[in-house]
Amino acid sequence: MGSSARSLELRDASVRFGGIAALSEVSLTARPGRVLGVIGPNGAGKTTLFNVACGFVRPDAGSIHWGGQELRGLRPHQLARLGIARTLQGLGLFDRLTVLENVLVGADPQARTGFLAGLLALPRAGRDEARLRSRALETLDQLGIAGQADRHPGALPYAVRKKVALARALVAEPELVMLDEPASGLSDHELSELGTLLRDLASRMSVMLVEHHMDLVMSVCDDITVLDFGRVIASGTPDEVRDDPAVLAAYLGEAVT
Amino acid sequence: MRRLAAVWHSTLGRHLLVTAAAVLVVVLVVESVDDFRAVQLTQMAYLGIAAGGLTVLTGLNGQISLGHGALMAVGAYTTALLVSDDPVLPLPVALLTATAVTSAVGVVIGAAAARLRGPYLAGATLALAVALPGVALHFGETLGGEQGLRLRVPETPGWVLDAAYFVTAHDLTRSKYVAYLAWFTLVVVYLLLANLARSRVGRRWRAVRDDEVAAELAGIHLGRARVSAFVVSAAAAGAGGAVMALAVRLTAPTGFTLTLSLTLLTAVVLGGLGSLTGALAGAALLTFLPSVITDAGTSAGLDDIRAAELAPLVYGVVMVAVVLLAPRGLVGTLHAGWRRLRNPAVTPDPTTSADAASPGATVATSKGDTR
Numbered sequence: 174m175g176s177s178a179r180s181l182e183l184r185d186a187s188v189r190f191g192g193i194a195a196l197s198e199v200s201l202t203a204r205p206g207r208v209l210g211v212i213g214p215n216g217a218g219k220t221t222l223f224n225v226a227c228g229f230v231r232p233d234a235g236s237i238h239w240g241g242q243e244l245r246g247l248r249p250h251q252l253a254r255l256g257i258a259r260t261l262q263g264l265g266l267f268d269r270l271t272v273l274e275n276v277l278v279g280a281d282p283q284a285r286t287g288f289l290a291g292l293l294a295l296p297r298a299g300r301d302e303a304r305l306r307s308r309a310l311e312t313l314d315q316l317g318i319a320g321q322a323d324r325h326p327g328a329l330p331y332a333v334r335k336k337v338a339l340a341r342a343l344v345a346e347p348e349l350v351m352l353d354e355p356a357s358g359l360s361d362h363e364l365s366e367l368g369t370l371l372r373d374l375a376s377r378m379s380v381m382l383v384e385h386h387m388d389l390v391m392s393v394c395d396d397i398t399v400l401d402f403g404r405v406i407a408s409g410t411p412d413e414v415r416d417d418p419a420v421l422a423a424y425l426g427e428a429v430t
Numbered sequence: 431m432r433r434l435a436a437v438w439h440s441t442l443g444r445h446l447l448v449t450a451a452a453v454l455v456v457v458l459v460v461e462s463v464d465d466f467r468a469v470q471l472t473q474m475a476y477l478g479i480a481a482g483g484l485t486v487l488t489g490l491n492g493q494i495s496l497g498h499g500a501l502m503a504v505g506a507y508t509t510a511l512l513v514s515d516d517p518v519l520p521l522p523v524a525l526l527t528a529t530a531v532t533s534a535v536g537v538v539i540g541a542a543a544a545r546l547r548g549p550y551l552a553g554a555t556l557a558l559a560v561a562l563p564g565v566a567l568h569f570g571e572t573l574g575g576e577q578g579l580r581l582r583v584p585e586t587p588g589w590v591l592d593a594a595y596f597v598t599a600h601d602l603t604r605s606k607y608v609a610y611l612a613w614f615t616l617v618v619v620y621l622l623l624a625n626l627a628r629s630r631v632g633r634r635w636r637a638v639r640d641d642e643v644a645a646e647l648a649g650i651h652l653g654r655a656r657v658s659a660f661v662v663s664a665a666a667a668g669a670g671g672a673v674m675a676l677a678v679r680l681t682a683p684t685g686f687t688l689t690l691s692l693t694l695l696t697a698v699v700l701g702g703l704g705s706l707t708g709a710l711a712g713a714a715l716l717t718f719l720p721s722v723i724t725d726a727g728t729s730a731g732l733d734d735i736r737a738a739e740l741a742p743l744v745y746g747v748v749m750v751a752v753v754l755l756a757p758r759g760l761v762g763t764l765h766a767g768w769r770r771l772r773n774p775a776v777t778p779d780p781t782t783s784a785d786a787a788s789p790g791a792t793v794a795t796s797k798g799d800t801r
Binding site: 227229249250251252253254258259261264265266267268269270274277278279281282284286288290291292293294295296298299301302305341342345 | 440441442445622625626628629630631632633634636637639640641643644645646647648649650651652658
């Protein structure tokens with residue numbers, strides 16, 4: 174990707190739900206080759222931030238820029254073609270599709286044949302499908318779950334389901350992947366595996382994650398943005414953020430002087 | 431042998447082999463029955479065509495429609511208008527036009543349906559089923575009003591008669607000609623629907639059905655996916671209606687009551703949602719069950735009226751039994767049973783079977799399931 178890779182930038186984004194300011198003038202940048210962590214206490218606006226960046230929630234003020242270009246009227250289904258992938262907190266797997274098919278849906282924007290080729294089952298649709306299929310299997314293999322390709326997600330343990338959701342996001346080889354609580358529900362062993370994976374991903378794309386698990390965030394992220402009550406109260410490297418009085422206050426619930 | 435395996439592994443090859451086998455079965459069956467059964471088979475075919483469209487919509491895309499009978503009416507009336515005047519259009523042209531017109535109607539209804547969910551969608555399509563016969567009454571001059579439109583089914587083309595005589599050494603009767611027409615239409619419609627269901631188009635429909643948010647994040651335009659499923663489904667219903675018009679030779683509002691729409695939905699549920707085989711099985715059940723039950727009643731000593739009353743009863747009991755005991759429908763349940771027989775060790779424990787299925791084996795076994 175190198176120098177051509179793009180950054181995602183939020184500039185002074187604000188969102189209000191009724192009288193409550195979910196986000197107030199939040200600015201942040203997810204840069205290529207870096208892992209950006211967004212942390213904060215419950216209700217700090219982390220998921221709202223993701224939803225703004227994905228076009229599910231339109232900001233009342235401020236703007237989103239991708240590679241320097243403003244994304245106006247962004248709709249979620251446009252993300253994949255922009256090279257942005259996102260996982261969901263609730264995984265959102267397609268329960269009645271096999272694991273392989275789940276990942277194939279993620280690869281779908283890269284298909285070259287359309288409706289007519291599918292209707293007539295033209296040979297080029299078959300070749301296209303075979304190409305996507307081998308790419309999907311490759312992605313599953315990288316995450317070590319190729320053996321589960323033919324099963325349905327409902328029959329798999331939570332950690333494997335999380336990997337399926339991740340594979341679905343990664344199969345399209347996005348420039349930016351946004352992970353909503355990738356560590357939740359994982360064991361210690363799985364956590365360290367995830368940490369290695371995230372560093373590996375950062376060598377290929379930008380990574381942005383929302384996470385509660387402090388150890389993971391501190392060890393994996395290059396940049397951290399801390400939200401509280403919808404405001405950025407601190408941002409910087411893990412070391413800078415760790416000792417920031419405002420962060421301590423937000424997490425410990427009282428002013429530290 | 432290896433070449434055969436290669437054909438089987440491409441969607442087109444597999445579907446064409448099945449199509450060829452289906453054509454053979456159709457010829458054998460239609461040739462071996464009398465004219466009365468041929469008429470029944472025709473009825474099964476047009477119900478099956480429309481039910482195939484509905485099962486794609488409801489089973490694969492999760493949209494319910496109580497209005498597919500109305501879409502059949504659109505196809506039927508279009509055909510009737512095209513085939514009632516001299517000079518009569520060639521039937522394939524009439525069939526295709528009826529399908530195209532119904533698809534166009536499907537775009538409009540599908541665009542509205544894409545914004546509705548669950549009971550609201552059911553209500554809206556129900557309204558369609560109830561309201562559309564009224565259109566025929568309102569435009570009585572062109573659409574024949576209460577009396578309906580009579581069709582002049584054109585003479586069986588000479589080459590068809592010659593070909594039939596050449597193959598079977600019998601003359602082809604009119605009802606058998608219509609039966610062939612109906613079943614060949616069904617085979618073509620099912621081939622195309624199966625192609626779509628196996629393609630990425632079908633996968634997108636199923637993804638939207640299972641999780642809208644995740645589907646959207648995967649780059650799927652929800653509205654487009656829903657409308658395209660509705661249009662494909664409407665096209666099949668239109669083709670079914672066109673065949674129905676040719677078979678019944680009369681297109682009147684009484685033929686397209688709400689009961690027809692509910693019958694289609696019943697066929698789809700009985701057979702198993704999302705399965706074309708199931709839709710066909712459901713259509714067969716609805717076509718043949720009443721006469722089988724009535725015959726059984728008569729031979730058990732009931733008088734004709736009592737025997738005729740037996741059919742709806744059994745029909746209702748079967749419906750309740752399927753919903754309670756086999757919620758996946760007949761074909762879905764058989765399919766699950768077959769899978770359990772073949773692979774009894776399927777438990778939700780990934781550690782035991784993780785190594786059992788290599789990726790290569792996975793590709794080879796994940797075919798042929800349109801559910």
